[in-house]
Amino acid sequence: MSLTNEIIQQRLTEKFGEQVSEFSTSYGMLQFEAPKEINLKVLNFLYDDAQLGFIFLTDLTGVHYPDQKGRELAVVYHLHNLKENIRLRFKVFTGVDQPDVYTATGLFSSANWMERETYDFYGINFVGHPNLKRILNVDEMDYFPLRKEFPLEDQTRIDKDDEMFGRG
Amino acid sequence: MNQYLIAMDSWYILEKLILIGALIGLSFFIAMYTTLAERKIAGWMQDRMGPNRAGPFGIFQPLADGGKLFFKEEITPTSSNRFLFLLGPALAMIVALITSTVIPWGASYVGETRTVALQVADVDMGILIVFGIVSVGVYGIMIGGWASNNKFSLLAAIRGASQMVSYELPMGLSLIAVLFMTGSLKMSAMVEYQMQHGWNVLYQPLGFLIFFVCALAECNRTPFDLPEAENELNFGYHQEYSSMKLGFYLFAEYINMFVSSAVMATLFFGGYDIPFFDETAWQGSALVLSALTFAVMMAKVSFFLFLFIWIRWTIPRFRYDQLMNLGWKKLIPLALINMLISAALLLFLNK
Amino acid sequence: MPINYYLFLSLALFTIGMVGVLTRRNAIIIFMCIELMLNAVNLLLVAFSKMHYQAALEAGQLATQAGVEGQLFVFFIMVVAAAEVSVGLAIIVMMYRNIHSVDINFLNRLKH
Amino acid sequence: MSEHIKLPEGSIEKTTTTLNLGPTHPATHGVMQNILELDGERIVSADQTIGYIHRAFEKLAERRPLAQITTLTDRLNYCSSPLNNMGWHMTCEKLLGITTPKRVDYLRVIVMELARIADHLICNSIMGVDAGAYTGFLYVMQYRELIYEIYEEICGARLTTNMGRIGGFERNFNDIAFQKLEKFLDEYPKALKEFENMFQRNRIFMDRTMGVGGISAERALNYGFTGPNLRAAGVDYDVRVHAPYSSYQDFEFIIPVGSTGDSYDRWLVREQEMWQSLSIIRQAYQKVQAFTGAEAEVYHADVPEYYLPAKQDVYTKMEALIYHFKIIMGETDIPAGEVYHAVEGGNGELGFYLISDGGRAPYRLHFRRPCFIYYQAFEELVKGAMLSDAIITMSSLNLIAGEMDA
Amino acid sequence: MSIVQILFWVLAVMALFSALMVITSKNPVYSVLWLIVTFFAISGHYILLNAQFLAVVNIIVYAGAIMVLFLFVIMLMNARQEGASGSKRWVTLAGTVSGGIFLLVLVAALKDSELKTRSAMVMDGQVGLIKVLGNELFTRYVIPFEISSILFLSAMVGAVVIGKKD
Amino acid sequence: MSRPVSYNLIQKPLEADISMAPMPDGHQGEGFFATSLDSVIGLARKNSIWPLPFATSCCGIEFMATMGSHYDLARFGSERVGFSPRQCDLLMVMGTIAKKMGPVVKQVYLQMAEPRWVIAVGACASSGGIFDTYSVLQGIDQVVPVDVYVPGCPPRPEAIIDGVLRIQDLVGKESLRRRNSENYKLLLESYGIQ
Amino acid sequence: MQLTQRAKSVDRQPLTWLESIYLWNILKGMAITLRHMFMKKATIQYPEQQRTFSKVFRGLHVLNRDEAGRENCTACGLCAVACPAEAITMEAAERQPGEEQLYREEKYAAKYEINMLRCIFCGLCEEACPKDAIYLSQTFAPANYARKGFIYSKDELLIPHPITDREAYVKALGDRQPPHSTTHTN
Numbered sequence A: 001m002s003l004t005n006e007i008i009q010q011r012l013t014e015k016f017g018e019q020v021s022e023f024s025t026s027y028g029m030l031q032f033e034a035p036k037e038i039n040l041k042v043l044n045f046l047y048d049d050a051q052l053g054f055i056f057l058t059d060l061t062g063v064h065y066p067d068q069k070g071r072e073l074a075v076v077y078h079l080h081n082l083k084e085n086i087r088l089r090f091k092v093f094t095g096v097d098q099p100d101v102y103t104a105t106g107l108f109s110s111a112n113w114m115e116r117e118t119y120d121f122y123g124i125n126f127v128g129h130p131n132l133k134r135i136l137n138v139d140e141m142d143y144f145p146l147r148k149e150f151p152l153e154d155q156t157r158i159d160k161d162d163e164m165f166g167r168g
Numbered sequence B: 001m002n003q004y005l006i007a008m009d010s011w012y013i014l015e016k017l018i019l020i021g022a023l024i025g026l027s028f029f030i031a032m033y034t035t036l037a038e039r040k041i042a043g044w045m046q047d048r049m050g051p052n053r054a055g056p057f058g059i060f061q062p063l064a065d066g067g068k069l070f071f072k073e074e075i076t077p078t079s080s081n082r083f084l085f086l087l088g089p090a091l092a093m094i095v096a097l098i099t100s101t102v103i104p105w106g107a108s109y110v111g112e113t114r115t116v117a118l119q120v121a122d123v124d125m126g127i128l129i130v131f132g133i134v135s136v137g138v139y140g141i142m143i144g145g146w147a148s149n150n151k152f153s154l155l156a157a158i159r160g161a162s163q164m165v166s167y168e169l170p171m172g173l174s175l176i177a178v179l180f181m182t183g184s185l186k187m188s189a190m191v192e193y194q195m196q197h198g199w200n201v202l203y204q205p206l207g208f209l210i211f212f213v214c215a216l217a218e219c220n221r222t223p224f225d226l227p228e229a230e231n232e233l234n235f236g237y238h239q240e241y242s243s244m245k246l247g248f249y250l251f252a253e254y255i256n257m258f259v260s261s262a263v264m265a266t267l268f269f270g271g272y273d274i275p276f277f278d279e280t281a282w283q284g285s286a287l288v289l290s291a292l293t294f295a296v297m298m299a300k301v302s303f304f305l306f307l308f309i310w311i312r313w314t315i316p317r318f319r320y321d322q323l324m325n326l327g328w329k330k331l332i333p334l335a336l337i338n339m340l341i342s343a344a345l346l347l348f349l350n351k
Numbered sequence C: 001m002p003i004n005y006y007l008f009l010s011l012a013l014f015t016i017g018m019v020g021v022l023t024r025r026n027a028i029i030i031f032m033c034i035e036l037m038l039n040a041v042n043l044l045l046v047a048f049s050k051m052h053y054q055a056a057l058e059a060g061q062l063a064t065q066a067g068v069e070g071q072l073f074v075f076f077i078m079v080v081a082a083a084e085v086s087v088g089l090a091i092i093v094m095m096y097r098n099i100h101s102v103d104i105n106f107l108n109r110l111k112h
Numbered sequence D: 001m002s003e004h005i006k007l008p009e010g011s012i013e014k015t016t017t018t019l020n021l022g023p024t025h026p027a028t029h030g031v032m033q034n035i036l037e038l039d040g041e042r043i044v045s046a047d048q049t050i051g052y053i054h055r056a057f058e059k060l061a062e063r064r065p066l067a068q069i070t071t072l073t074d075r076l077n078y079c080s081s082p083l084n085n086m087g088w089h090m091t092c093e094k095l096l097g098i099t100t101p102k103r104v105d106y107l108r109v110i111v112m113e114l115a116r117i118a119d120h121l122i123c124n125s126i127m128g129v130d131a132g133a134y135t136g137f138l139y140v141m142q143y144r145e146l147i148y149e150i151y152e153e154i155c156g157a158r159l160t161t162n163m164g165r166i167g168g169f170e171r172n173f174n175d176i177a178f179q180k181l182e183k184f185l186d187e188y189p190k191a192l193k194e195f196e197n198m199f200q201r202n203r204i205f206m207d208r209t210m211g212v213g214g215i216s217a218e219r220a221l222n223y224g225f226t227g228p229n230l231r232a233a234g235v236d237y238d239v240r241v242h243a244p245y246s247s248y249q250d251f252e253f254i255i256p257v258g259s260t261g262d263s264y265d266r267w268l269v270r271e272q273e274m275w276q277s278l279s280i281i282r283q284a285y286q287k288v289q290a291f292t293g294a295e296a297e298v299y300h301a302d303v304p305e306y307y308l309p310a311k312q313d314v315y316t317k318m319e320a321l322i323y324h325f326k327i328i329m330g331e332t333d334i335p336a337g338e339v340y341h342a343v344e345g346g347n348g349e350l351g352f353y354l355i356s357d358g359g360r361a362p363y364r365l366h367f368r369r370p371c372f373i374y375y376q377a378f379e380e381l382v383k384g385a386m387l388s389d390a391i392i393t394m395s396s397l398n399l400i401a402g403e404m405d406a
Numbered sequence E: 001m002s003i004v005q006i007l008f009w010v011l012a013v014m015a016l017f018s019a020l021m022v023i024t025s026k027n028p029v030y031s032v033l034w035l036i037v038t039f040f041a042i043s044g045h046y047i048l049l050n051a052q053f054l055a056v057v058n059i060i061v062y063a064g065a066i067m068v069l070f071l072f073v074i075m076l077m078n079a080r081q082e083g084a085s086g087s088k089r090w091v092t093l094a095g096t097v098s099g100g101i102f103l104l105v106l107v108a109a110l111k112d113s114e115l116k117t118r119s120a121m122v123m124d125g126q127v128g129l130i131k132v133l134g135n136e137l138f139t140r141y142v143i144p145f146e147i148s149s150i151l152f153l154s155a156m157v158g159a160v161v162i163g164k165k166d
Numbered sequence F: 001m002s003r004p005v006s007y008n009l010i011q012k013p014l015e016a017d018i019s020m021a022p023m024p025d026g027h028q029g030e031g032f033f034a035t036s037l038d039s040v041i042g043l044a045r046k047n048s049i050w051p052l053p054f055a056t057s058c059c060g061i062e063f064m065a066t067m068g069s070h071y072d073l074a075r076f077g078s079e080r081v082g083f084s085p086r087q088c089d090l091l092m093v094m095g096t097i098a099k100k101m102g103p104v105v106k107q108v109y110l111q112m113a114e115p116r117w118v119i120a121v122g123a124c125a126s127s128g129g130i131f132d133t134y135s136v137l138q139g140i141d142q143v144v145p146v147d148v149y150v151p152g153c154p155p156r157p158e159a160i161i162d163g164v165l166r167i168q169d170l171v172g173k174e175s176l177r178r179r180n181s182e183n184y185k186l187l188l189e190s191y192g193i194q
Numbered sequence G: 001m002q003l004t005q006r007a008k009s010v011d012r013q014p015l016t017w018l019e020s021i022y023l024w025n026i027l028k029g030m031a032i033t034l035r036h037m038f039m040k041k042a043t044i045q046y047p048e049q050q051r052t053f054s055k056v057f058r059g060l061h062v063l064n065r066d067e068a069g070r071e072n073c074t075a076c077g078l079c080a081v082a083c084p085a086e087a088i089t090m091e092a093a094e095r096q097p098g099e100e101q102l103y104r105e106e107k108y109a110a111k112y113e114i115n116m117l118r119c120i121f122c123g124l125c126e127e128a129c130p131k132d133a134i135y136l137s138q139t140f141a142p143a144n145y146a147r148k149g150f151i152y153s154k155d156e157l158l159i160p161h162p163i164t165d166r167e168a169y170v171k172a173l174g175d176r177q178p179p180h181s182t183t184h185t186n
Helices: A005-019 A036-048 A111-122 B002-006 B010-045 B061-070 B082-102 B126-147 B151-182 B187-197 B205-218 B243-268 B286-312 B320-350 C003-023 C027-058 C068-099 C104-108 D057-061 D066-073 D078-096 D102-130 D135-155 D175-199 D203-209 D217-222 D227-232 D263-290 D293-297 D311-316 D318-329 D370-382 D387-396 D401-405 E003-024 E028-048 E052-077 E089-111 E130-139 E142-163 F031-046 F058-067 F102-111 F122-127 F157-173 F182-190 G023-037 G078-082 G124-128 G166-173
Strands: A021-026 A029-034 A056-064 A073-081 A086-094 A100-102 A125-127 D017-021 D033-039 D042-049 D255-257 D336-344 D349-357 D364-368 F051-055 F090-094 F117-121 F148-150 G007-009 G061-063 G088-094 G107-115 G134-136
Touching: A005 A021, A005 A029, A005 A036, A005 A086, A021 D336, A029 A036, A036 A073, A036 A086, A036 A100, A056 A111, A056 D349, A056 D364, A073 D349, A086 A100, A086 D336, A111 A125, A111 D370, B010 B061, B010 B082, B010 B243, B010 B286, B010 G023, B061 B243, B061 F031, B082 B126, B082 B243, B082 E028, B126 B151, B126 B187, B126 B243, B126 E028, B126 E052, B151 B187, B151 B205, B151 B243, B151 B320, B151 D017, B151 E052, B187 B243, B205 B243, B205 B286, B205 B320, B243 B286, B286 G023, B320 D203, C003 C027, C003 E003, C003 E028, C003 E089, C027 C068, C027 E003, C027 E028, C027 E052, C068 E052, C068 E130, C068 E142, D033 D387, D042 D370, D042 D387, D057 D066, D057 D364, D066 D078, D066 G124, D078 D102, D078 D336, D078 D349, D078 F058, D102 D135, D102 D175, D102 D263, D102 D387, D135 D175, D135 F058, D135 G023, D175 D263, D175 G023, D203 D263, D203 D387, D217 D227, D217 D370, D227 D255, D227 D263, D255 D263, D263 D387, D311 D318, D318 G078, D370 D387, D370 D401, E003 E028, E028 E052, E052 E130, E130 E142, F031 F157, F051 F058, F051 F102, F058 F090, F058 F122, F058 F157, F090 F102, F090 F122, F117 F122, F117 F157, F122 F148, F148 F157, G078 G088, G078 G124, G124 G134
Parallel strands: A029 A086, A100 A125, D255 G007, F051 F090, F090 F117, F117 F148
Antiparallel strands: A021 A029, A056 A073, A073 A086, D017 D033, D033 D042, D336 D349, D349 D364, G061 G134, G088 G107
8 A cells, every 4th residue: 555645644634633734745745844842743653653654764954934933943854754655844843032842862863963963053952852962063153053144154253364365 | 152152253243243234234224125115016006106206216215204204303292201202112123123133144154264154143042032032022012102192002002012922822833843843943954954855835834824924913014903003093003103213113114024024034935045956066156155045035035025015905904803813713723733733744754 | 150149149139029019009010029039039040050060060970961950940930920920910900990900908808 | 907998089090991083083084083982992982073074065055046056065975976966956957847858867877876986986995995905995996087087078077076057967978978988887897896806705804894883774774874874784775766866767777785784784785886886877878879869969958047058159149148147147037945855875865955935045955964864873883893893884884074064 | 350240240230220120110111111121131141051941931931921911911001100109108118128137137048058159150051951951841841841731721711711801 | 068278378476485485595604514414305305295184075085086096196205194193294184174173283283293394285275165154264274384275176186296296396495494493483473383 | 674676685695615714815815916016007197297188177267368369258247156166356347448459348357366276166157158258278276385376367367369479379279279250249
């Protein structure tokens, strides 16, 4: 029996009702949203359910939408059912003031570093993460560089001398 | 040994001094050019040219390296022990140089008034002395690695020590079978025995193989170069050394190779014996004979040096525990069996 | 060479070894001092062996084997020393593993 | 005596040694730091630090027009940069709804498989180097040089190729490129065979790699392994088969899988994949040669909005000039939407998660970098192993710092 | 003074000095190194006594194997300095005094022994050569020899058993 | 898209860096010997430059090609690639140096024994290249003095060899006294070394 | 876990006896290395021998002139926009009367600098140029001692003048055809 986007949507709404929302298909991939409180429940359901079996976390990352008040930060999970060869995208949103999301490390070992990276970039606080600290940037960094309000270049940097680049 | 001490005359001392000087010079020269040979042969084996800018075909390359090392800054890590740090390379060098004294480098020059042996000391227990010195050789690595106060160096020192101590055993055992046959520990006697009875390697191929493997291990050459495995330990025990101290370590390694090649040639390949030729039937000048035998010895040594290099650039290295397993679980039993069988055969044939 | 020389040299070495055993606390050093004492004895044994050999020669015996026992004894002592060191060092290493020290004063405790 | 009973403060040191591997250690290709806790030679624990060449690709990508992002993807996994480039172009094509002609697909397959060979070749030969045998590495590196020459003919650069454009290639492959490709197809199998002879059944090498850094299929999946490393653990997951892109469905090839997921399996899987890649290249080359006439000149999709017009037209035709300006200045319409596209990179599933808001540059571009994801399993892989095993494991994982740190 | 005497005194002083350094060095690695020097000096004495075999065996066994083991263990423990304080002063004093007394007693006892007049043969004598020793070892002393090998084996096994973790 | 031109033939003159300038020949009173010793040692050093490849990214891969059979840096006597800073003469920084890495580069430089030279290979190491971002050091000359820059991203092996040749020129000409000179001390001080 | 029908297990057989004694495969490897020792060497001795680069190699930039020797660049700035490294700096100027033999278009680049140290030789500027003005050549950028040696100004980028410096111009063209009369509308 092959799994289709419709079945997944149906199973999800059966289980979570109104809480999962915004179902859509983007370039063939099902995507939906859930409140951040139940992200683990959704992931668990997708993982454990015999029919769904999304046991592979392809990707986990964050997105910053500064214009959406109250839900500025999104955590995007890409899950993959290898047997049925179907992927889905699952998002949870959180406010920038208190960006707490439950960690998925208990379910996927691979989430460990991806969450650390997301924390490093966006400051999303993964509650329950075993070792939530910066991974790519230096520990002393005091901002979250990938948020839209921060410029690409560090404005305070002193190590760049424009004269050296023929722009003086 | 006593007779030497008593029978010393000034000519004798002079002769030995010249011989020692020549040997040291030879060791250095060979070591220098083995480094070049290593680099050239490695290059050729890898479809490259190897160093060829310093002088024609790069023959001044070792001089350039030496010159550079001499004028490089000496760094003694602040936290390391100065004296021990200096002692390490010194020991490595001294020990490497001493070993060559008991090896006969060619047929004795029989002159009208005196006979000049191309050997510094033809002692009764020549091969035992080689062993004694080799067993002390490990201190160079251990002390150097320890004094560097660096964890990589320390690990390398520990590896080197255990490796060299372990591989001395099969080396000695494989040798015993040879000693059964030659019946003497004297190096010159061994060569003479082989001149008459054919090379030992024909009777002791397994013994030679074990000896050769152990020689690789004692010289820290691939596949046993664990103490200086650059990919794991980052040059290991001489990691913290710069300038000529480093040069001493590198040189010592090549001198060790040179000497162990000479020992192998002497023990298993007839030493300075010219193959298919009866030296006693030589009619010409004694000097020419000495020179010829010396050349043959050098040819054999070069072959072994080439073999060392060849192996180095072909095979991967062992892991520490595998190395120990090979030594203790394979080579020692093999050497023992070899020894037993040789002993049994000798007894049987002598009956 | 008068045998007295060797006698007193060995005695001195032996005493040094003994003082080391008495004063040092590091088990390894103490062990090394024991080796030193053994070596002092070895030296004396070899000297005695040669003393007997000389005596035999002077007595006109053509005995090349006179005094050989002394040297054989040294040989056996070396064998025993090697065996002793292997076991002893193994014990020291174990001790270090357990109490993280090679100070013999901590060895007084038989259990943790 | 009682004064001795109590151990003085701090006298119990830890019996383990802390060894700091990297960031300039020779075995950490690129840069990463492993802080190993050693008990003798055994590894008690490992702590990895990465980010030593973090270059903020994702932030940069938010400033760069789609076409310029190839210069970033080039530098992700620099051992196989065309693979990344092609993946990126396909992501853009997916977003823009461009379908590429078959010939472009096949050419891409050739380039991608060449890149895969270059990638695996480096990994496998470096494993040899880390095991102490340098020579085999130089033998096969000569053929990587040949691959680079082919690249150079195609795009003008060796390593960071900036190859391909959205919709196809920047120029048609010239004859020299095909000649060199033929030469490669002809000579490389011999060299690869020789390389295998030097290592594959060499007991020293087998002892060094067998049972080293093994992982079970379940753990591997849980750790997000993909690519050869996952296949070595016995899961035949290959994006080329599961989600065929660029006409991979037209090719016959098998997926080599291992059983234990150890370093030797990884080595064998990579070795087999190189043979498979060679076979794919042969097939693709045949298919490319089958095109004749005008079809043989097709090297890009016919999408004037996104593909730069021919230079001669730009100089002469007004319309082309306008398109040219529009494309370079980024004034063409780009649909808003979210795309995830994955290709089978050198190390596994290389994913591009692109969120476009219709602007000239992506709103958000996230790279799913396989290295980054599976390197976190390193501690589990090497725990209880020896120091040398850690080195071999590290090189068998094919860690590319550029990809890991982005 | 003959060359033999000069050699004897040089070696004797070397042995005594390095032995003293063994027990006074703070750093155990230095102790090991000084002990090696002592062994070399003693080996020198053996050569002087023409006990060639023992001289070489002494170097191989003591300097080449036993001391390597010591150094190895010290490195393994990475014991750079002896514990903070070293020995207590009174322990040192008591040890030295008792050692001195011991030496005194023995010297006094042996000073006037009949041995005084006899001497050991130096630089000559066949007894120390391998041939003689080997002959004896494998004929008259063959049983002790074999027993010693069993002792060795048991020591090896013992060391392995002790050294095994848990 | 064929290109109408093939070569850029204009030789850009080499910028002799003032701080690197050798001392005047025959420095007072030292006479012939000192000068010729200088040149002999210069010759020796020049032919025995042991590189320390600080290869972080793409350029490191091209360095492999440079060491490889086709280009073979070993011809210049530089194949003894060491990763121990104590033993090497030439620090080859290849690839992006992030801010996190900067102190490491400096540390490695400090550990090297005099005389030491630094070559910045590739755009990233020399100037940051395209990575004008918050995390990348804009050129390693921010932390260590650089002797030769090699442009390219990554430079071809030929270009890397070209850089090594420039270093050889520099090494061959260098006075033995340069490392003790005031100029050099000032240079190091400007980087906060010593 | 079997997902497809295409999986095939790798050849991981246990060691045979011959292989387990090490020697056989070591000898095999040694035979290979020995054989390579006598093979032709792959090395290109760079400073003396030079490899020809591909015709599309992306090296140092060249600013093109037309056959009359006029600079093609019109300072439109597309190359600077397309440059991912932001290595191109230019200042535009209006062509004054009397300069028609110098500049082809009404506008020209009064200053045109490329920072070769920043440049990543991606070729996007060449692609972006609508005026046949900037090309990447087959010469790689040489090393230099100081940073300022890498700011290539217009003088160092311009191709030699085809009329006044014909010889150098032909040399710069290499094996390309001398430009036949390309028709330009403006």
